[in-house]
Amino acid sequence: MVNSAREIPVEVYLNIQNLVASQDIAIVNSQQPQRLPLNLQAEVHLPSDRYSIAYRQWLKQQGITFGTI
Numbered sequence: 001m002v003n004s005a006r007e008i009p010v011e012v013y014l015n016i017q018n019l020v021a022s023q024d025i026a027i028v029n030s031q032q033p034q035r036l037p038l039n040l041q042a043e044v045h046l047p048s049d050r051y052s053i054a055y056r057q058w059l060k061q062q063g064i065t066f067g068t069i
Helices: 010-029 047-061
Strands: none
């Protein structure tokens, strides 16, 4: 098996990464609500949300009222 990744210039990888990041920025900026509510009762949560829930609980312990703007 040939490792063709060594033959691709790093600039190609950086260009792809920058393209994906620029697309992500537009999506993130369009999210509603812009503020992350720390009231866990405001949303329905699934088991896969456990890290988000832990993060929100930590923010609340720090005295922060919203996670992001």
